[in-house]
Amino acid sequence: MTFSLADVPYAWLGAALGGAVVWKVVYELYLSPLGRQKIPGPKLLAVSNAWYQLSMLARRRTFNIHDLFEKYGPVVRVGSGVVAFRDVEIVKEIYRTHRFRKSSWYHGLTFGNIQNSFSTSDPTLHSRCRKFNAPAFRPDNLRKAGSVLNSQMDDLVMRLKTDCEGGQYIDMIQLFPRLTLDILGLTVIGARFDQIATGKDHEFAKNSHEWLLDKLL
Structure with missing residues (x-):
């Protein structure tokens, strides 16, 4: 028995895609860890990272996020998994902890596919890299x-x-x-x-x- 997309009515495909979009929106806004925290910020930005990535490519990320700080306060959600802070004490607390790993985004920051202190999410390798670089500082x-x-x-x-x-x-x-x-x-x-x-x-x-x-x- 063979199966192809041609056998599926377009209405069903549209319904499936629409349902996936609705689920994505509901999850990001209400069910995800960040959604349950009710972090301030535009609702549209919370459902994807498109705005954040486009701001980076346009070299406007700092200015755009600053505008959001002025409107929503020192903590703003700017993507589906991205939160921006303007509070010095919060930033210190974030960098003080070792409980959180870097996201897979950093894995791309390699040279010749060799992991370094910027790209690795392995605490052991990161510690070795820090010891190697420490004399320079x-x-x-x-x-x-x-x-x-x-x-x-x-x-x-x-x-x-x-x-x-x-x-x-x-x-x-x-x-x-x-x-x-x-x-x-x-x-x-x-x-x-x-x-x-x-x-x-x-x-x-x-x-x-x-x-x-x-x-x-």
């Missing part, structure tokens, strides 16, 4: 990086001064990622990107953006 090593940071700050001030004197607008959303990568290049990779000094993205940055966009999508 010791006070003496941080002091050694001071000259690098100072030189990058000088480049930043010069870039701001040049653009302001030239009457140009300054895209801060673009500027600070460039500064961050310039600093990481010198302190971690041992490479000079000079994005702030030149005002242009380095090839490494372009490739990194494409890689990250691929992971997000």
